[in-house]
Amino acid sequence: MRSRTRNRPLLLTAFQIISACTLMGDDFLIGYRITTQNSIIHTENLSVSKSMTPCVGAKKNTLTLPRGSDELLETTLRHNEEEFFSFATQLSLHLQSHQAIGGQAQNTTETLTLPTHCYAVEFNDDTATITLLQ
């Protein structure tokens, strides 16, 4: 039978592993693009990729989204597009608009691009916390 003092490092290590699994998140690169033609949405593209190298930057704004069990981040973002879009567009949004009027035809194309940023994502049981790293 081990003494209490010898069990302490083992308990500490177990606590560290559990806390690391529950609290530490992954870094994700997220980008978003919408194209509209004549005020009708044409394409919508959400790009999510796990960062292969750790992102460097200070933590800025945070958003917490509800998440189903074992749900991928992309699925969570698709289910909560409104919240994520309004959260991300507050940071920066690139706009390109082209309008051509000739004869009787008029064509308008607008492209909204959310620049790809690195986000730290913490997955909990029923939520996902997304923090911008910049």
Added chain:
Amino acid sequence: MKYSAALAFLLSISALQTGLYAANDEVKVRCVYSGTDGNCVEPSLASSQQLVITVYGQGVAPSVTASPAQAYALAKRAALADGYRQIAERIKGVHVEGQDSVKNMMLQRSSVRTSVDAMVRGANVMDTTFKDGLCEVELEIVLSYSQLSK
């Protein structure tokens, strides 16, 4: 006869004056830019003031959608894109390019191309309405020197 002519002359003068005053009363200043206190301000950014720009973006739902909710979501996206374009046009300006083709002193072809390229940050959605497939989004952006220096 003389009395009636003089009376008509006086009446015409008074009617003319009334018309002039009425015309002065009808003159209204259309406030394109409004300050945070609701009063009309000059469309220039002073160092101690904030400039609030409000635009209304419009978007239409595609003809084929899976559900009314999807139609609303897609129309709102398009309306946001239109609203952001209007904000960029007001703040940064529009690049306009016109081209006319003339042959034998007759106009053959005329085309105008406009383009906007900008980065927008800090615009807020104030209100959203959706009716008959048309979504209208009220977007507002507050400009100040402190924001520009960031």
